[in-house]
Amino acid sequence: DAKTTQPPSMDCAEGRAANLPCNHSTISGNEYVYWYRQIHSQGPQYIIHGLKNNETNEMASLIITEDRKSSTLILPHATLRDTAVYYCIAPSNTGKLIFGQGTTLQVKP
């Protein structure tokens, strides 16, 4: 698995966009970038994934740089319920997810 690096914590004002960065400079050409989040005391929740094109779904957008060495997860209008630990993962097409420490996002009113 490619190593990923994320800031340990971030704050965001409610209603504003939350932009969560992730570095994955060792990612190989066929490895996807996955984002999961874990709200306190719950199981992780799949958010989105991408290979090299930007992706959007009902939860978030994923922007991957052209060199694929970094990506940004965007929550367009953060709510208090988006407060969680966000994990950026680059599994090696093995199905084994390696969770790091993630980014704790605190959405404030």
Add this chain to the structure above:
Amino acid sequence: DAGVTQSPTHLIKTRGQQVTLRCSPKSGHDTVSWYQQALGQGPQFIFQYYEEEERQRGNFPDRFSGHQFPNYSSELNVNALLLGDSALYLCASSLYTTQETQYFGPGTRLLVL
């Protein structure tokens, strides 16, 4: 459509005992993975089951074993429990063809005294 379910939700055991945790995958999924999450840490991969066989294993001792049934449900067994086995045990299901897109259950919280 029911998501991933796990039972029991909480469990208290003593050192040396054995425990069995159960997981029912999301409808249509054929692959089950198990993770251990210690307090304040990210989940750690234990193993993955597909077609009733263990396909991958993380860095966990043989005391941790599992099983997958023909209906795709799964069990995680831990023998000779240690205090350090106290954790949240998470089950995740997926399709084998898109196995990195996993849907997690709420977990079973195990406390070993």
